[in-house]
Structure formats: C-alpha cells, structure tokens
Amino acid sequence: MSTGNSVHRFLDTHLEQGRGDAVCARTADRTVTYRQMHEMACRAANAFAAAGVGYETRVALVLPDSPEYLACVLGLLRIGAVPVPLATQLTGQDYARVFADCRPHLAVAGPAQLPTVVSAVRPETVPGAGPWPGAVWTVGAGAGASEHPRLEELMAQAPPHCPIRPTSLDDTAVIQYTSGSTGTPRGVVHLHRGLLAVLRGMPQELGLTPDDVCFSAAKLSFGYGFGNSFLFPFATGAGVLLMPETTDAARVLHLVRQQRPTVLCAVPALYSAMLAVAERDPSLDLSGVRVCVSAGEPLPVSLADRWRDRFGMEIVNGLGSTECLHIFIVTRPGTTPPGSSGTLVDGYEAVVRDDDGRDLGPDQIGHLWVRGEANAARYWNQHPKTQATMVGGWTRTGDQVRRDADGVYHFVARSDDLLKVGGHKVAPAEIEECLLRHPEVHECAVVGLSGQHATTELTAFVRLRQEPDDPAAARRRLRAHVRENLAAYKRPRTIEIVEDLPRTPTGKIARHVLRQERPFAGAGR
Structure with a gap:
C-alpha cells in the first residue's frame, strides 16, 4: 500500500512481511508483539x-x-491526526500555556499526571x-480517574x-515541544515526509536490525527519545x-541488567549518574548492550573515557x-577523534557561517546551519521565529562549532551560552x-x-562527588586546578x-535558571 501516511512504514509493513509475532514493545513485566500493537493502535484510532x-486534529x-x-501515537497517525507528546x-x-498554544481537542494523561493536566483547563486553579x-x-487508575474516560475501556x-x-x-505528523533549556518551549511541526526521511540516518549508523532491543x-x-523508542525501532x-x-x-541499570537491551540511549548526566552507581557495585554487568548513544547536551571527554574504562x-x-528531528552529526568510534562531535549523518548537510551568514573555512568557529528533508516545517504559531531560524531550507541550530580539514565537527558552545569576557570569546x-x-x-x-559595571563574570556551579568537610578548602583546590589548566x-x-543542578524535563541542565540571581547558591563561593 502506497500512502503518504508514515504509519504504514512503522507498523503495517511488519505484518505484511510476516513479522507480526515479533516482539514490538516490552516493559519489566509485559510484552506486546507487532500484531498486538497493530490491534491496540487500531482500537485507539477508532476511539479517537x-x-x-x-x-x-491535535491530541x-x-x-x-x-x-x-x-x-496512541500510532492510532493518531493512522487517522491523520497529530500527537503532541508533552513531558510528564x-x-x-506549563500545560495551560502549551494547551493555549496548540489547542488540542483531547488530552490523554497518566494517573500521576491527571490532576495537574485537569488543573490546566480550570481558570480557578490556573490563571x-x-x-x-x-x-x-486517562490511562489506568488514579485520583479523580472516575470522572474521566479511561483509554483502556474505550x-x-x-x-x-x-x-x-x-x-x-506534507501533512503535519507530530508537534514536538522543545525542552526549554534556554527558556519557553516552542512547538516544532514535523511532517510525515520528515518522519520518513530521518530513517535514512541513525538506524543505519547504529546498524539496527529486527534482533535489536532499544x-x-x-x-x-x-525528541531524542521519540526517535530512540519509536521512529527507529519501529522502522526496522x-x-x-x-x-x-x-x-x-x-x-x-537494574532494568538493563534484567532485560538485556542491545542499544542504550541516554543523556550525559545519566551516564555520569550510572557510573556513580557502578563505582559502588563492581559486579554491574552491561554485557547485553552492544552500543551506547548520548545526545541532548555535550558529552565530556572525561565522562566518555570513564565509561569506556568501566x-x-x-x-x-x-x-x-x-528542529532537525534527531541527531544530524555523530561520532564513529575508532574513526572520529575523541572529544569531537563527529561527522554528518546521512540525509543531512551542514555549513558553518559567521554572524552575517557567510560561509567559514576549516577550523573557524561559527554558527552551525543544517539542511535535510527531516527538518521541521515551522514553529507552531510563531511565524517570526520560524523566519529567523528556518531560512531557505536551512535550520540555524543555535550551536557554535568548528569544522576541521577532515570534515569533523567540534562543538564549542550553544550560541546563547557563548560568552564575551574581557573582550575574549569564552565557551x-x-x-x-x-x-x-x-x-x-x-x-x-x-x-x-552580570558583574559590576555591566561586565560578564564567569560563575561555575559545581556538584561534588561527596559533600566536603570544608567547602572553602574544596573551592581552593578547584581554583588551583583551573589555574593550572586554563588561561586567566x-x-x-x-x-x-x-x-x-536545576534540570529541564528532559534532563538537560537548565542554564537559564542558573542565570537568575544565583538561585542555587550552596556552600558559598
């Protein structure tokens, strides 16, 4: 069946090719085959x-x-509707603002999220x-659930x-809200064309097959998780x-050891936290995992080294x-140099440009622009922002990078994070x-x-491995360390x-919060 609706690629094709009894999704205590998921999606589609x-119609x-x-995602796509995934x-x-922006016909909430979602449609509780x-x-039982239709029953x-x-x-397939690591989230509109185009990239990079469990x-x-847990495994x-x-x-770590997935995707902060757990348990074994993927924020070289060593x-x-739906630049272990961001994923092009939009040469730091069929069509209800970010098929990513002579990209900073201190640019x-x-x-x-006389002062918020007996002494040790390794x-x-450290719902460090009058100041400076 040929259709512009991407759901066929993600679900029906597996039944047509005789893979209906293959495992589609599982949790710690439940397994669903592709045939069962097809029926669940059809029932959800009819209920919607x-x-x-x-x-x-947005849901x-x-x-x-x-x-x-x-x-729900598959059922909505099946009838041409638009899922709007939101953080729990x-x-x-927050929900009231997003609902006012995308105007969903329905919301489906988990039991723990139901009271908060309901409050978002009541002016007496949320102005x-x-x-x-x-x-x-709602899904499952929970407080106030009896007042609301249950998805399972429907x-x-x-x-x-x-x-x-x-x-x-070119119909809208999904609206994804940005994580808000720099402020108010924006609705990013992705088309069915983009959902299909992105499949040329990371599934091949990771070598995904029907034998994998992601x-x-x-x-x-x-957006990162939407690709990892839906687009890529369902496409393959x-x-x-x-x-x-x-x-x-x-x-x-417990679930990985118990269920033995072959592909593990996380953000750097979680890899760091897992290492801390592993340090207390030398018997921890991740032998079932064949590849680990990190995205969402920069992966420190020291963290990558510690993970490899452990x-x-x-x-x-x-x-x-x-805005680009998923990863567009990726490292290839053994090929790209340590500490780099890697090279382009298939289906994407990139250029590095200066503030005036002129292309820059090798090893010059500038703004990263990315083009690909998977890129978003627009921001929802934000035409001026769309015009500023999505220009002539290119997306201004907001990343400052340099590209070396071998075509390898090196992340420098988010454009919003790059600082000018004493006339110097600092990442x-x-x-x-x-x-x-x-x-x-x-x-x-x-x-x-902001410091005195409207100058910019660098402030480091540091979380230590152990609470220090003497915070002042710990700060002195850190100061000595940076004196030895960094220019003045x-x-x-x-x-x-x-x-x-404050975090966004996706686990990124919320730097915009840290910029607000040192709200997380702890044991001193």
Whole structure:
C-alpha cells in the first residue's frame, strides 16, 4: 500500500512481511508483539475518531512511556491526526500555556499526571487556563480517574480494525515541544515526509536490525527519545524496552541488567549518574548492550573515557535538535577523534557561517546551519521565529562549532551560552570539561552573570562527588586546578558548590535558571 501516511512504514509493513509475532514493545513485566500493537493502535484510532478526532486534529499525550503511549501515537497517525507528546513533569501553568498554544481537542494523561493536566483547563486553579483540551482521558487508575474516560475501556469497546487514512507527505505528523533549556518551549511541526526521511540516518549508523532491543532512558516526550523508542525501532522491526517510571540511574541499570537491551540511549548526566552507581557495585554487568548513544547536551571527554574504562564500550556521541528531528552529526568510534562531535549523518548537510551568514573555512568557529528533508516545517504559531531560524531550507541550530580539514565537527558552545569576557570569546563547555577532570567533581555548569559595571563574570556551579568537610578548602583546590589548566580570562570568578543542578524535563541542565540571581547558591563561593 502506497500512502503518504508514515504509519504504514512503522507498523503495517511488519505484518505484511510476516513479522507480526515479533516482539514490538516490552516493559519489566509485559510484552506486546507487532500484531498486538497493530490491534491496540487500531482500537485507539477508532476511539479517537469516535470522539471527533480527525485530520490534523491535535491530541496532547501526557503519559509515562508504555505500550499504550505508542498505541496512541500510532492510532493518531493512522487517522491523520497529530500527537503532541508533552513531558510528564510540567506544572499546571506549563500545560495551560502549551494547551493555549496548540489547542488540542483531547488530552490523554497518566494517573500521576491527571490532576495537574485537569488543573490546566480550570481558570480557578490556573490563571489564564483556556477551553483546551475539550476533554481529558486517562490511562489506568488514579485520583479523580472516575470522572474521566479511561483509554483502556474505550479501546476495548472500539473495533479492532481501522484502515489507514491517506495523507500527504506534507501533512503535519507530530508537534514536538522543545525542552526549554534556554527558556519557553516552542512547538516544532514535523511532517510525515520528515518522519520518513530521518530513517535514512541513525538506524543505519547504529546498524539496527529486527534482533535489536532499544532502550531509551530519554522519554518519548523528548525528541531524542521519540526517535530512540519509536521512529527507529519501529522502522526496522526491532523491539523497544520501555520504562514507565521516572529516570533514575539505579533503576535504569537494574532494568538493563534484567532485560538485556542491545542499544542504550541516554543523556550525559545519566551516564555520569550510572557510573556513580557502578563505582559502588563492581559486579554491574552491561554485557547485553552492544552500543551506547548520548545526545541532548555535550558529552565530556572525561565522562566518555570513564565509561569506556568501566564497561569496555565507547559512547556514540550525537549532536541533534528538535528542529532537525534527531541527531544530524555523530561520532564513529575508532574513526572520529575523541572529544569531537563527529561527522554528518546521512540525509543531512551542514555549513558553518559567521554572524552575517557567510560561509567559514576549516577550523573557524561559527554558527552551525543544517539542511535535510527531516527538518521541521515551522514553529507552531510563531511565524517570526520560524523566519529567523528556518531560512531557505536551512535550520540555524543555535550551536557554535568548528569544522576541521577532515570534515569533523567540534562543538564549542550553544550560541546563547557563548560568552564575551574581557573582550575574549569564552565557551563554557571548555571550562566545564576542565573542572570535570578534577577527581572531586561529579558535574558542573558554567554561566555568565552580570558583574559590576555591566561586565560578564564567569560563575561555575559545581556538584561534588561527596559533600566536603570544608567547602572553602574544596573551592581552593578547584581554583588551583583551573589555574593550572586554563588561561586567566577563562577562569571562573566565582565557584558555587551546590547540592544539585536545576534540570529541564528532559534532563538537560537548565542554564537559564542558573542565570537568575544565583538561585542555587550552596556552600558559598
């Protein structure tokens, strides 16, 4: 069957090729085959259609990762509707703002998220709440669930077959909200064309086959996780391991050891946390995993080295964005130099340009522009931002990079993070990498804060491996370390020892929070 609707590639093709009984999705205590997922998706599609959902109707999904979540995504695509995956940790005001922006016809919420989602449509509880969504469904039992239709019951009553509604390749397939690591999230509109185009890249890079089981600690609501747990395994007939619970290093390691996935995808902060757990348990074994992937934020060289030394595996480091759907530059262990971002993934082009849009030569630092059929069509309801970011088929990624003479890209900083200190351009990532090489440092973030006379002062927020007996002495040791390894203008003026670092719902360090008047200042400077 030829159709512009991408759902055929992700689901129906496996049944047509005789793989219906292959494992599609599993959790710690449940397994779903591709045939069973097809029926679940058809039942979900019919339940949505009966509720008035149709072509390009938006439905917000506020769910923990589960087979039902995937059935909702597939069911909505099946009838030409648009899933809007949202992080489960948002506040009622966050949901209210997103609902006002994308105006979903329905929202489907997990039991833990239901009260917060419901509050987002009640002006008496969340100021500014609007009439969207028109109804809220829930999955499983939970507080207040009796007042809202349960997805499982609606699916049980719906017919088990649903034909694919034809769409154009250029119809909207999904709206993904950016993680908000630099502020307010934006809705990124991806087309069916893009969902199919992205499959030329990372599935081949990772060598995915039907024998693989992919496990992404990054959730389906995160663009990175959406590719890891849906687009790539479903395109190749692989299985996916889902963890409904919140991401926790010990829990992730337990599930990996128990279920033995072959592909592990996470963000650098989680790899660091897993190493901390592994240091306390020398027997930890990840022998079932054949490849580890990191994306979402820069992977420190020191962290990659420690992971290789402990588990005997290189981490594949990816650079990507929600606007480009997934990873567009990736390292190839044994080929690309350590510490680099790698080379282009198939299906993408890239150039490095200066502030005026002129192409730069090798080893010149500039703005990264990326072009590919998988790139987003636009931002939802933000035409000026679309015009500024998506220019002539190119997407301005907001990354500062350099490309060497061999075509290897090296990440320098986010454009928003690159600082000018005393007339010098300073990349926080270089300072962070230096601090991370100190044996006492678990993680850190460097930002620029306003100093006297409107100058920019470098401030390092540092989380240590152990709480120091003498914070002042610990700071002196860190200062000595940076004096030995960094030029004077790159040394932080202030070092704050903190208990934790603020994070976005996707696990990235929320640097925009750190810039707000030192809200996380801990044991001093």
